[in-house]
Amino acid sequence: MKVFDTIAAIATPVGVGGIAVIRLSGEAAAECAEKIVFPKNGKTLAALESHKLTLSTVKRLSDGAIIDEVLAVVMKAPHSYTGEDVVEINCHGGHLAAETVLEELFRSGARLAEPGEFTRRAFMNGKTDLLKAEATIDLIHSTSALGRDNAARALSGGLSEKVDKIRDEAVAFAANLSAVADYPDEIDEIPQTELTEKINSIAEKIDELLLGFGKGRIMRDGIRTVIAGRPNVGKSSLLNAISRTDRAIVTDIPGTTRDTVEEYVTVNGIALRLIDTAGIHESDNSVEKIGIEKAKQNIEDCELCLFVIDSSEGISDEDLKIYEYTKGKTVIVILNKTDKFSANPPEYYEKALGIDKDCIVATSTPFGKPPLGIEELEAKISEKFLAGGVSKDDVFISNDRQKDALIKARQIAEGMKASVKEGMPADILYIDLEELISALGEVTGVTVQDEIIEQVFSRFCVGK
Secondary structure (H helix, E strand, O other), X not given: OOOOOOEEEEXXXXXXXXXXXXXXXXXXXXXXXXXXXXXXXXXXXXXXXXXXXXXXXXXXXXXXXXXXXXXXXXXXXXXOOOOOOEEEEEEEOOHHHHHHHHHHHHHOOOEEOOOOHHHHHHHHOOOOOHHHHHHHHHHHHOOOHHHHHHHHHHHOOHHHHHHHHXXXXXXXXHHHHHHXXXXXXXXXXXXXXXXXXXXXXHHHHHHHHHHOHHHHHHHHXXXXXXXXXXXXXXHHHHHHHHHOOOOOOOOOOOOOOOOOEEEEEEXXXXXXXXXXXXXXXXXXXXXXXXXXXXXXXHHHHOOEEEEEEEOOOOOOHHHHHHHHHOOOOEEEEEEEOOOOOOOOOHHHHHHHHOXXXXXXXXXXXXXXOOOEOHHHHXXXXXXXXXXXXXXXXXXXXXXXXXXXXXXXXXXXXXXXXXXXXXOOOHHHHHHHHHHHHHHHHHXXXXXXXXXXXXXXXXXXXXXX
C-alpha cells in the first residue's frame, strides 16, 4: 500500500437533507478524527471495531463545544474503499452542519481532497482498476436504466475480467515465444499455422469488445435526437407524446416553435436528448430565420433524426428539400396526423424518399386524445441502436479511452499476422506481443501513463 497524507471531504451532495457523510482517508485518518469525534461508549475511534457505526459527539477543537451528534465508523486498512484507514462521519444534513465538522477536521490535520482523490487512492492501492473507476463515475452520472446497469456490471468487474482474460492469453503466448527464442536448440519453433491461430484468437476477442462500443456509448450518453420537418406537421406534439409532457407549445398556427426545445426522456432504457426544432421553410422573418438555421445545425449534429411529414398532405417540395439535410444520418420518417385522411400509402413514401419501409412509422398526436404509434416508434429506436438487444450479463466498453487502447492492441495484432506471413523470427514477434500486452494493460490501468490517470480522475467530484 502506498502511504499518503490524510484527506477529507463531504461525500454527499451539499444541501438540506437527513444526513451528510464526511469521509477521511489516510494513515492518520483515525488519529485526526478522534481529536474532535468522541464515541459515547467511551472508546477512542482507533479502538472501535472496524466497520461498525458508533453513536458519537463532535466537539469543536478550540473549546470543546458540542457541534453535532453523529454516527462514526472506522474502516481499517486494507479493508476499505481506498485501501487505507478510512473514517466516515454521518452528521446531520444541511450546508452549515457538514461544513462546520469538515472545517474542524482541517484544523485537526486533514486537508481537502482533490476531485476523485479517494478513488485514485483506491486505484493506486490496487483496490480498483481504471475500468471500475470509470464505471463508478458513469454510475453516478447515469441517466438511463441501461446505462446504469452497464456501469454496475463494469463496476463489479465484468469488463475487467473480459480484458484480463485476453491479456492473460497474450501473456501465455509471449511466454511460449520467449522460450523458443531463448532455447532454440531445445524447443521447436511454433508452426506458422499455430502462430496465426493464436494471434487470431486474441484479435477476435478484442473485436468482440470493440463491436460493443456503439451500444456502450449509447447506454452511457444516450442519443442526440432531433425532430425535424416543415412548420405545422406536428413536431411539438410528437415531442410531447414521447416525453409524456406538455413541454412544447402546440397550436394550429405554423411557426409556433422558433427556437429549439429540449427534453431528456428514456425510451426502453435508452436516454434520448430530444430536440424539437423550428419548422424549416423559406421565411423573411429575421427571428424565425435564426431558429431555422439552428434547426439545420441540430440536424447536422444529431445521431438520430425523426423526420416528420403531414400524411394528410403528402410530400411537398419543401419536405424533399428538408430531407436532403438528413443525408448520412440515421433517420426515422414519421407519417404524422394519420387520424386524418392519408394522402398516400406508406409505399409512396418509400419510393419518394428512397427509404426502407422499416424506417417509416405512422403516428397520430391529436390534441386531447391519446397518441397513436408512439410505442412502435420507441421500439424502432431501440431496434436501430441496440440491434440484438442487451442481456443481463452483457457489459460493454463505453468511452473513447477504452476504445482507443483496444484499437491500438488490435492494430498490433494485425501487424503480427503480417510478420508471421513474412517468416519473422520468434524474438521479433515477442517484441510486438509485448506492445500488445501493454496496450491491453492501458485499458485496465496496469500500464497506463500518468496523464491518462489525471484525465480519468479529473471527471470525479471532490467527495469521490
